[in-house]
Amino acid sequence: MNTPTRQRPNIIFIVADDLGFADLGCYGGRDAKFGKVSPVLDQLAAGGLKFTQGYANSPVCSPTRFALMTARYQYRLRGGADEPINSRSRGSAVLGLPPEHPTLPSLLKASGYRTALIGKWHLGYPPHFSPLKSGYEEFFGPMSGGVDYFTHCASNGAHDLFTGEDETPEDGYLTDMISKRAVDFVERMAPGAAQGTPFFLSLHYTAPHWPWETREDHALAAEVKDNIFHLHGGNIHTYHRMIHHMDEGIGWVVDALKKSGQLDNTLIVFTSDNGGERFSDNWPLVGGKMDLTEGGIRVPWIAHWPAVIAPGGTSTQHCMTMDWSATLVELAGAKAHDDLPFDGVSLLPVLRDAQHQFERPLYWRMNHRGQRAMRIGDYKYLRVDGHDYLFNIPADERERANLGGHQPERLQTMRAAWEAWDATVPAIPEDATVSLGYSVKDMPQR
Known part of the structure; x- marks a missing residue:
C-alpha cells in the first residue's frame, strides 16, 4: 500500500483502562438510571463502526499493551509474561518493551508519521525503557499501571507523571490533563502548522481504573495516599462519572479535529485494555479483569473515519488488540520486519465494508489459575483451574452450558489446536508474577 503521505489518515488510538464491555451507552450501558455516561463515544459509534465480538489480547493491562505495541502475541516478550508488570520491575533491564524491538509507533514514525503517547505507558521504566525509546516523539503521562488522579503517585508512593523522561510536578485531575494535552497535540498537528504531515496519537487514559475519584473528589487524594487500590472506596456513581469525564475529554479532542479541518480524514479507534473491574457493567458477559471468561477479554471496539467508514455499521468480526496494530x-x-512477522491480522477490509467477514482464530493463556482459551467461529474452548469447557458463545454468552460432554470431538480438536499454538510461543517463565494489585480475599465475591 503506497498511499501518498498527504492522503494517509491521521490516527488516534484511544485506550480506556479496565472499562467493562457494557459500560458505554452504545454497548447497552444503563443510561436511563445514571444519565448519559458516554454521549461522545456513542456518537462516534453511530457515525462509524462498532464491533460486538472484539477482544483484548489479555485480561490484564500491560500484556495487552505489549501486543498493541508489537502487533504480536505478548507472550513472545519476557515482559509480556508478567500479569501485569508491577513496581518490582522498576530498575529492571528485562521487564519492559525492548527499545530495539519494532513497534507500532516506530514503524509509523519511519513511514513519515508524527507520533505521541499521551497517557499510560506501563511497559517498563527508565532508564532502560520508555515511550521515547520505542518510537514516540512525545510523551506525557504515568509510566506505571495506576496512579492517584490528583497526587499522581503510584502504589509505592512515588510520584509518577512524566513529560518525556523528565518527572513533571503538575497540579490537576489526571483525566482532564491527558485530554487537554491531546487537544494541544492535535492543534499543533493542524495542516497549516504541520505541513500536512499525518500524525499518530496514542491516547491512553487511566480512567476508569482505581482509585475511584471524580473531578470533584480532590479531598480523597489524602485518603487513598496509603491505599491507592481504594479497596474500601468507590461506588457505581463515581465510576460512571469517571467514564463521563473521559468521554468529555474525547469530545474536546473531536472538537479540535473539527476546528482544524482534520476530522474527516482521521481514524479514531476506541477500546479498553481488558475487561472491567469492581463497578463495571459487563452484561451479558461473566467474569472480569484477570479472567479468560468473556467479561475479562471482550471489550468495546469503535472505529470512526468519515472519509472511509460508513456510519451506523456493526460488525461481528472476531479480532483482538494486535489486529488493530497490524491494521494501522x-x-x-x-x-x-521480516524477522519479526506480525501475529495480528489487518482489519482494513472490514473498515471499508462492515459486511466483510473472515475466520480469525484467537488464543489466550494466563498463569493466573492456569487459564487458557481459544475462540474460533461460534465456539470457545476454556480451561480454568484444570477444568476444560466448551461453549457456543452466540447461544450462551454467559458461558454456563458446558458442551464438552456433548461434543467431545470438538473439544478435543480445539484443545489440540490450542496446544499446537502454545508450542509456537515461549513457555511461561518460572519467575513470571501474577499481581492482582490487591488480594482476592479482600474483594467481594462475584
Whole structure:
C-alpha cells in the first residue's frame, strides 16, 4: 500500500483502562438510571463502526499493551509474561518493551508519521525503557499501571507523571490533563502548522481504573495516599462519572479535529485494555479483569473515519488488540520486519465494508489459575483451574452450558489446536508474577 503521505489518515488510538464491555451507552450501558455516561463515544459509534465480538489480547493491562505495541502475541516478550508488570520491575533491564524491538509507533514514525503517547505507558521504566525509546516523539503521562488522579503517585508512593523522561510536578485531575494535552497535540498537528504531515496519537487514559475519584473528589487524594487500590472506596456513581469525564475529554479532542479541518480524514479507534473491574457493567458477559471468561477479554471496539467508514455499521468480526496494530501499520503504508512477522491480522477490509467477514482464530493463556482459551467461529474452548469447557458463545454468552460432554470431538480438536499454538510461543517463565494489585480475599465475591 503506497498511499501518498498527504492522503494517509491521521490516527488516534484511544485506550480506556479496565472499562467493562457494557459500560458505554452504545454497548447497552444503563443510561436511563445514571444519565448519559458516554454521549461522545456513542456518537462516534453511530457515525462509524462498532464491533460486538472484539477482544483484548489479555485480561490484564500491560500484556495487552505489549501486543498493541508489537502487533504480536505478548507472550513472545519476557515482559509480556508478567500479569501485569508491577513496581518490582522498576530498575529492571528485562521487564519492559525492548527499545530495539519494532513497534507500532516506530514503524509509523519511519513511514513519515508524527507520533505521541499521551497517557499510560506501563511497559517498563527508565532508564532502560520508555515511550521515547520505542518510537514516540512525545510523551506525557504515568509510566506505571495506576496512579492517584490528583497526587499522581503510584502504589509505592512515588510520584509518577512524566513529560518525556523528565518527572513533571503538575497540579490537576489526571483525566482532564491527558485530554487537554491531546487537544494541544492535535492543534499543533493542524495542516497549516504541520505541513500536512499525518500524525499518530496514542491516547491512553487511566480512567476508569482505581482509585475511584471524580473531578470533584480532590479531598480523597489524602485518603487513598496509603491505599491507592481504594479497596474500601468507590461506588457505581463515581465510576460512571469517571467514564463521563473521559468521554468529555474525547469530545474536546473531536472538537479540535473539527476546528482544524482534520476530522474527516482521521481514524479514531476506541477500546479498553481488558475487561472491567469492581463497578463495571459487563452484561451479558461473566467474569472480569484477570479472567479468560468473556467479561475479562471482550471489550468495546469503535472505529470512526468519515472519509472511509460508513456510519451506523456493526460488525461481528472476531479480532483482538494486535489486529488493530497490524491494521494501522498497513494503513500507514508500512510493514512488519521480516524477522519479526506480525501475529495480528489487518482489519482494513472490514473498515471499508462492515459486511466483510473472515475466520480469525484467537488464543489466550494466563498463569493466573492456569487459564487458557481459544475462540474460533461460534465456539470457545476454556480451561480454568484444570477444568476444560466448551461453549457456543452466540447461544450462551454467559458461558454456563458446558458442551464438552456433548461434543467431545470438538473439544478435543480445539484443545489440540490450542496446544499446537502454545508450542509456537515461549513457555511461561518460572519467575513470571501474577499481581492482582490487591488480594482476592479482600474483594467481594462475584
